[in-house]
Amino acid sequence: MTEYREILRLHSMGFSQRNIAYSCHASKTTVSRVLKKAKELGIVWPLDENQTNGVLAKLFSTPSGKPEDASPKPDFAYIRKELMRSGVTKKLLWVEYMEECKMNNQTPLMYSQFCHHIQKEEQKHRASMHISRKPGEQIEVDWAGDPAHIIDPDTGEITDVSIFVATMSYSQYAYAEGFLNEKQQAWITAHIHMYNYFGGVAKILVPDNLRTAVDHNKDWYTPKLNRSYHEMAEHYGAAILPARVRRPKDKPNAEGAVGHISTWIVGALRNEQFFSLTELNSAIMKKLNALNRKEFQKKEGSRLSLFRNEEMPFLLPLPTSPYELAVWKQATVQFNYHISVEGMLYSVPFEYIKKKVDVRITETIIEAFYNQNRIASHRRLYGRRGQYSTIPEHMPPDHQRYVEWDGNRFRKWAEKIGPHTLIVINSMLSYYKVEQQGYRSCMGLLQLSKKYGERRLEAACEKAMGFTGSPSLKIIKNILATSNDKPLPPDPPETKKNVYGMTRGAKYYGGNGNDK
Structure with a gap:
């Protein structure tokens, strides 16, 4: 589904349609159509929570009723990729382009114009891309190649520590921090600490192609961003533009900062021993501050002075509320209208039984989404596994009769x-x-x-x-x-029997009972 909300959000931040298309992995034609339709309908960012992508899709699917004043440009990234496939010709792509224009009530380019635009775009693409840097616009982030180390004081075991590196693209002002792994939680936490260190937010984040940032990035034009990472960026008001695979020129400052960090921090601390992550990060911070204050060799000032004087004024303010780390998973709704999350069970409306839902997990809240619409929200359970959180409205009608009971x-x-x-x-x-x-x-x-x-x-x-x-x-x-609960009646009393057998009386022996 088209990311209508994200397109409108990035447009409100002043991004070009090309950059919006890159970030939302959509064509420029789609971005242009969405923005035009939003303007016609008076829809502007910020949006109400109820204006989901599904709702916007229905609004934007209605044709505008009037043709475009100018013919839309073809999606050159898509064309370049398709022309590399066997059997695909410019003529075929032009026919597809015309069909798309007709669907959007737009006037297409003639075939000769179509080919002319493709040729001009190819000439520009062959040239080396130069990316101009603007103050406060962009942060480049990555993990350093060489790890640091900490030693367990009890066992002597050595543990590798990954170093997160971030640089402001314009001033090269840097941030670094050590983590015990490179998993999602560490990656997001590093960004939270980074923003606090910088004291503001740059409009663009340029990560490398890590699983914690990009789910897949087969080409620069259709990246699929990691959902948790995208959510974090949206909270801070930033857009994510991943670097192209094997294109270090897209983020040269981070690549250079990795070398500086390795020399100034990891290398400089190589002969010191650290027995905890806190101790190591304290030493990293001292070296980092020294690096940022170090005077440039070929120009006046330092990273710190350039950042404070020329970049800091352009940064967006930090959000008023701190970001709460969230992890996304998929779950199938069970027959008992509950989903299982970390050993606990949470209800969703019974109509979703056997459907797959997206689950957003934070330290305090569990939320379930279906087709990007939230269908349930629970306070997160802790403690004994197997606990249930059940909302009465989620129950089938025959279960709701007993809602006042427990x-x-x-x-x-x-x-x-x-x-x-x-x-x-x-x-x-x-x-x-x-x-x-x-x-x-x-x-x-x-x-x-x-x-x-x-x-x-x-x-x-x-x-x-x-x-x-x-x-x-x-x-x-x-x-x-059947009255089987009642006790059985007692047995009738038995007549008393002589335990000695038959006993003959005195008369049997001829006596009358006297000693006579």
């Missing part, structure tokens, strides 16, 4: 009836992945006490547990309906 309320009711009833209730609540799915069975079980009485329900639960460790509501209902 597991503890059922347990307290069962505890008043008896210990065996409590065991059965706990079994029912733990049977389901989502506790709420067991509420109906719990309610049905405890309501039996009103029909049969609490004593009989407790007895039925005790008897059911003799059959299975997880009695169902159906088993207990059957026990009560």
